[in-house]
Structure formats: structure tokens, C-alpha cells
Amino acid sequence: xxxxxxxxxxxxxxxxxxxxxxxxxxxxxxxxxxxxxxxxxxxxxxxxxxxxxxxxxxxxxxxxxxxxxxxxxxxxxxxxxxxxxxxxxxxxxxxxxxxxxxxxxxxxxxxxxxxxxxxxxxxxxxxxxxxxxxxxxxxxxxxxxxxxxxxxxxxxxxxxxxxxxxxxxxxxxxxxxxxxxxxxxxxxxxxxxxxxxxxxxxxxxxxxxxxxxxxxxxxxxxxxxxxxxxxxxxxxxxxxxxxxxxxxxxxxxxxxxxxxxxxxxxxxxxxxxxxxxxxxxxxxxxxxxxxxxxxxxxxxxxxxxxxxxxxxxxxxxxxxxxxxxxxxxxxxxxx
Amino acid sequence: xxxxxxxxxxxxxxxxxxxxxxxxxxxxxxxxxxxxxxxxxxxxxxxxxxxxxxxxxxxxxxxxxxxxxxxxxxxxxxxxxxxxxxxxxxxxxxxxxxxxxxxxxxxxxxxxxxxxxxxxxxxxxxxxxxxxxxxxxxxxxxxxxxxxxxxxxxxxxxxxxxxxxxxxxxxxxxxxxxxxxxxxxxxxxxxxxxxxxxxxxxxxxxxxxxxxxxxxxxxxxxxxxxxxxxxxxxxxxxxxxxxxxxxxxxxxxxxxxxxxxxxxxxxxxxxxxxxxxxxxxxxxxxxxxxxxxxxxxxxxxxxxx
Numbered sequence: 001x002x003x004x005x006x007x008x009x010x011x012x013x014x015x016x017x018x019x020x021x022x023x024x025x026x027x028x029x030x031x032x033x034x035x036x037x038x039x040x041x042x043x044x045x046x047x048x049x050x051x052x053x054x055x056x057x058x059x060x061x062x063x064x065x066x067x068x069x070x071x072x073x074x075x076x077x078x079x080x081x082x083x084x085x086x087x088x089x090x091x092x093x094x095x096x097x098x099x100x101x102x103x104x105x106x107x108x109x110x111x112x113x114x115x116x117x118x119x120x121x122x123x124x125x126x127x128x129x130x131x132x133x134x135x136x137x138x139x140x141x142x143x144x145x146x147x148x149x150x151x152x153x154x155x156x157x158x159x160x161x162x163x164x165x166x167x168x169x170x171x172x173x174x175x176x177x178x179x180x181x182x183x184x185x186x187x188x189x190x191x192x193x194x195x196x197x198x199x200x201x202x203x204x205x206x207x208x209x210x211x212x213x214x215x216x217x218x219x220x221x222x223x224x225x226x227x228x229x230x231x232x233x234x235x236x237x238x239x240x241x242x243x244x245x246x247x248x249x250x251x252x253x254x255x256x257x258x259x260x261x262x263x264x265x266x267x268x269x270x271x272x273x274x275x276x277x278x279x280x281x282x283x284x285x286x287x288x289x290x291x292x293x294x295x296x297x298x299x300x301x302x303x304x305x306x307x308x309x310x311x312x313x314x315x316x317x318x319x320x321x322x323x324x325x326x327x328x329x330x331x332x333x334x335x
Numbered sequence: 336x337x338x339x340x341x342x343x344x345x346x347x348x349x350x351x352x353x354x355x356x357x358x359x360x361x362x363x364x365x366x367x368x369x370x371x372x373x374x375x376x377x378x379x380x381x382x383x384x385x386x387x388x389x390x391x392x393x394x395x396x397x398x399x400x401x402x403x404x405x406x407x408x409x410x411x412x413x414x415x416x417x418x419x420x421x422x423x424x425x426x427x428x429x430x431x432x433x434x435x436x437x438x439x440x441x442x443x444x445x446x447x448x449x450x451x452x453x454x455x456x457x458x459x460x461x462x463x464x465x466x467x468x469x470x471x472x473x474x475x476x477x478x479x480x481x482x483x484x485x486x487x488x489x490x491x492x493x494x495x496x497x498x499x500x501x502x503x504x505x506x507x508x509x510x511x512x513x514x515x516x517x518x519x520x521x522x523x524x525x526x527x528x529x530x531x532x533x534x535x536x537x538x539x540x541x542x543x544x545x546x547x548x549x550x551x552x553x554x555x556x557x558x559x560x561x562x563x564x565x566x567x568x569x570x571x572x573x574x575x576x577x578x579x580x581x582x583x584x585x586x587x588x589x590x591x592x593x594x595x596x597x598x599x600x601x602x603x604x605x606x607x608x609x610x611x612x613x614x615x616x617x618x619x620x621x622x623x624x625x626x627x628x629x630x631x632x633x634x635x636x637x638x639x640x
Contacts, residue, residue: 048414052410152432
């Protein structure tokens with residue numbers, strides 16, 4: 001290509017870097033709308049997508065912060081299950097609903113704290129090992145306290161987070177069946193709060209700093225261990241909120257809850273453009289990564305495509321997303 | 336670019352044609368616990384459903400989670416198909432408690448539901464499947480007839496969190512106790528061959544005089560047989576499985592497994608679609624529909640291979 005064209009191309013790079021992933025979502029939505037014109041963009045289907053991704057988005061956001069520090073948390077799926085079991089047992093014990101609701105995030109918080117303290121105090125060679133251990137420990141404890149059987153039936157107030165509907169009758173007129181899921185509102189609020197936390201607070205900037213270069217961060221006087229404990233605790237806390245959402249959605253604490261969802265969370269973070277080596281990635285990217293996986297699964301379900309293909313496609317998107325990233329990096333270093 | 340536009344237009348047209356072509360037919364969704372491609376049991380459920388769909392002129396949608404533990408994937412598939420507008424659902428619930436709210440939603444929005452294979456907890460929903468208590472009792476009867484009274488016997492349980500697992504445990508326990516056998520162990524091996532093997536190893540170490548093992552499914556029975564073979568005990572122990580899958584039937588024919596219980600999984604798919612359609616057409620159906628069980632021994636094993 002000639003000089004002129006090339007320079008326009010290069011000018012576009014930062015634009016794609018920031019918004020390329022949103023463009024991908026736009027393309028997916030357009031294609032699926034063309035394929036399923038009556039269904040895909042219907043109110044019911046769009047709210048379904050948000051309901052389906054809401055609990056996973058909490059895990060992805062937590063794992064994202066961990067990955068920014070160049071760490072990993074494999075235990076989030078088990079934290080979901082343990083916090084769900086904790087909530088169920090509190091509910092069965094007859095505690096008031098507002099206490100029961102606090103149990104899930106509190107259990108998640110403690111699990112995350114356990115991870116963080118384990119990684120730093122026991123000087124684990126890599127967070128992979130600590131959280132691989134707690135992946136088994138938390139699920140085991142969840143089965144121990146519940147006896148391995150599902151516990152079903154929660155009060156409506158407890159289920160509001162995962163199952164609540166904000167009716168739009170007052171705006172759309174009597175009899176309108178459209179509603180906004182409470183879990184969508186919660187998701188937006190939490191993502192916004194964590195965007196502020198990561199981009200506009202000192203601790204947030206330190207989190208990026210220790211992921212980018214831990215040695216330099218230490219030299220600059222940042223207490224790396226303390227930041228790591230905070231990050232893993234917050235990650236556990238968010239997984240606990242994921243458990244609370246799931247409690248509302250399923251009305252049940254079941255032994256397989258959250259099984260392998262840590263892999264979905266990691267996939268969403270990677271698709272969203274975060275670097276596995278730490279220091280790079282955005283909250284918006286995580287949200288986009290979660291949505292891409294949610295939209296893809298929903299679209300394939302609508303077209304009655306076998307789940308085997310869903311697995312193949314999601315795997316391919318992970319590799320493709322990272323490969324595009326690699327190419328882009330090559331271009332920007334060459335110029 | 337022009338090619339791309341033409342291509343998208345063509346695909347869109349094809350899809351809209353198929354929607355129009357199907358608009359006068361009822362659409363029934365079959366949701367199993369795993370894809371038929373990975374499991375002969377679900378493959379035969381799917382075959383039954385396809386035959387029923389053809390016979391009754393139903394548009395059949397088959398969607399399943401990648402594995403039985405992926406409960407939320409099944410929930411999402413049902414949610415998506417309701418949004419798309421199915422007329423009825425025949426479902427084998429991965430976790431009856433966790434899928435209950437979405438099925439309540441389906442019923443509330445006028446989409447009738449029937450359970451196949453595994454019963455659920457939603458009230459007033461018909462269950463179409465094996466009566467597992469009767470099936471396990473049939474297995475227990477076979478053991479009673481083939482070992483001396485008062486012998487030591489053991490039960491390998493499935494996932495005891497599931498109704499199927501509970502019913503098979505209950506039916507076998509009652510049957511074996513009733514004819515005066517001595518149950519020395521009742522342990523879960525979670526439907527899994529490897530676990531069935533290791534649990535059996537532990538049981539026979541502690542109870543060398545054991546005369547029979549009832550395994551709540553064939554996979555565990557095959558694991559038990561492996562453990563007994565390694566201990567040179569297979570000739571002295573009667574092993575009875577459940578499900579009559581092809582591997583188990585071959586093992587029965589070879590004289591290793593003594594017997595197994597056949598479920599009519601084909602009937603579950605067939606009757607599931609048939610009855611979901613009846614409900615969609617406003618007819619009423621019974622609360623429980625037994626798809627039946629039959630004892631499989633060396634005599635009839637060939638029919639199941």
C-alpha cells in the first residue's frame with residue numbers, strides 16, 4: 001500500500017485499540033438480528049442475555065483485577081458455590097432476609113481474603129497453586145456444610161437481586177410486559193464502581209503498577225503484598241455477589257453451582273483484551289468480553305446449534321482475539 | 336463485498352423461509368442432560384423424539400448442555416427457546432431444583448412442560464420415565480433368586496442428590512432387605528466407572544465374603560467388575576447393573592455382569608414429544624407415565640448390544 005493509505009491505517013490503530021471490541025459486538029448483533037429478525041432483538045431475548053451473563057460478569061470482573069496484577073484466581077467458581085451454600089444454610093436457619101443476603105458476599109469476601117493471605121504469607125510461587133488448592137477446598141467445604149444435597153426455596157426478598165423485575169408499566173402503559181432485570185442494574189452499578197476504583201483511586205493505579213512491573217512498584221514504595229490481599233479479597237467478594245445472583249435465578253443452592261465457571265471468567269477477560277502478563281486491560285473490555293460470550297451462546301441457542309459448536313466457537317474466539325492483539329502490537333512497535 | 340451482501344441476504348431468506356414453513360406446525364423443545372452424540376442413552380432418547388416428531392408432524396428442537404454438571408447452560412437454552420416461542424418442552428432436568436424457576440416461567444407464559452427421565456419439583460408437571468423404585472426392586476429380586484439367603488451384599492449408589500439415585504437406592508435396599516440378605520455397604524460412586532471401581536475395591540477389602548453387588552447404573556457395575564476381576568473374585572460375586580447400555584449388554588453376554596435392568600430410553604423421547612404436544616393442543620395427560628423396565632440376562636442381552 002502507498003504511504004498515504006498506510007498513515008490513515010496507522011491513525012486508525014488507537015481507535016481500534018479502544019473501540020474495536022465494541023465494533024465486534026455490533027457486528028455480532030447485526031448478523032444475529034439478520035438471522036433471527038423476530039427474536040434476537042426482542043425485549044425478552046435481550047433481557048435474557050443480560051440475566052444469563054449477570055452472575056458470570058461478577059466473576060469476570062474479579063478475575064480481571066487479579067489478572068491485571070499478573071495473577072490468576074481459579075477458585076471463583078467454588079467461591080460461588082460455597083457462598084451460595086452459606087446463604088442457603090443461613091436461610092434455612094431462619095435468619096432475617098437482609099442478613100441472609102449479606103452472607104453470600106461475606107463468605108466470598110472471606111474466601112478471597114484466605115486466598116490473598118495464603119498467596120502472600122505462605123509465599124506461594126504462583127497464585128495458580130494457592131487458588132487451585134482452594135478450588136478444591138471451597139467446593140469441599142460447601143459440600144460438607146450442605147451434606148452434598150441441594151437446598152431449595154428462598155424468600156422473595158433474597159431472590160430480588162437475581163430474579164427481580166422492574167416493571168415498565170408506568171412508562172409503557174398499563175399491561176406492558178416489558179421489564180428491566182434487577183441483575184442488569186446491579187451489573188451496571190458494580191462495573192461503574194470498579195471502573196472508578198481502578199482508574200481514579202490510588203490503590204487502583206497501584207494495582208496496574210504491580211502488574212506492569214512488580215519490582216519497580218516495590219522500589220516505588222508500594223506495599224505489593226497488601227495490594228494483592230485487597231485484590232484477591234475483592235475478587236472473592238465479587239464471586240460472592242455472583243452466588244447471590246445465582247440464588248435468585250435458580251432459587252436453589254446446588255452442588256454443581258459455578259462448576260468450571262472460572263474458565264468462562266478467564267475467557268471473558270482474555271477476549272476483552274487484558275494481558276495475561278499483567279498491567280493491561282480495561283473494565284469496559286471485560287464487560288465486552290462477557291457480552292461477546294453471552295451473545296454468542298444466546299444466538300447459537302436461538303439457532304438450535306449444538307453446544308459442541310458453541311465450545312468450538314468460543315475457543316476459537318479466544319485464540320483469534322489474542323492473535324489480533326499480537327498483530328496489532330507488532331504493527332505499533334514497527335512504526 | 337457484493338458477494339458478502341448476497342450471501343447474508345441468501346442466508347436470511349433461507350432462515351425466514353424455514354420460519355414460515357414451520358409456522359403452522361407446533362414446535363416442541365427436547366432438552367436432555369447431554370448431547371446424544373456423547374452418550375448412547377441420550378442418543379436413543381433423541382431417536383424416539385425424532386420419530387414422534389415425524390409421526391405427529393412436529394417441528395423438533397433438540398438442545399442440551401455440554402455436560403450434565405452445566406446446569407446454567409440448560410437454563411439459558413430453555414430461556415432462549417421460550418423467547419423464540421416454542422409450544423412445549425420435554426426436559427430431563429440436570430438439577431431439578433435449579434431449573435424449577437425457569438420452568439415455572441415457561442408454564443406461566445403458556446408453554447407446557449413435561450419431565451422425561453428424571454422427575455422435577457414443579458407441581459403439576461407430568462413425569463414420563465422409568466419407575467426407578469420398581470426397576471431397582473426387579474434387580475434386587477434377581478439377586479435374591481441367585482444368592483443363598485443371609486449372604487453379604489452391597490449397593491453402589493448413584494448421585495444421591497438426585498431423585499433417580501435416591502429411588503434406585505431405595506428400591507434395591509427394600510428388595511434386598513425383604514428377602515433376608517445382609518447389606519454390608521451402601522456407598523455412592525456417583526454414576527462413574529472409576530469411582531465404582533475404587534469404591535468396590537474398598538468394599539471387597541472389608542467384606543471378603545460378599546456374594547452380590549447391585550450398582551445403580553452400568554458404568555459403576557463395569558467398574559465393580561474390573562475391581563472384582565483384579566481381586567480374582569468375579570466368579571463368586573453376582574453383579575447387577577442398571578440401564579442396559581451396549582457395553583453392559585456385551586458384558587452380560589460375555590458372562591461377566593450377571594444382569595442389568597433396561598430402561599426404555601427411546602420411549603422417553605417418543606412419549607415426551609407426544610405428551611408435550613398433547614398439552615400444547617390443550618389435551619390433558621396423566622401425572623405419571625411409566626416407560627417400563629425389563630430384566631436383561633444372558634438370554635436377551637443380544638437385543639441391547
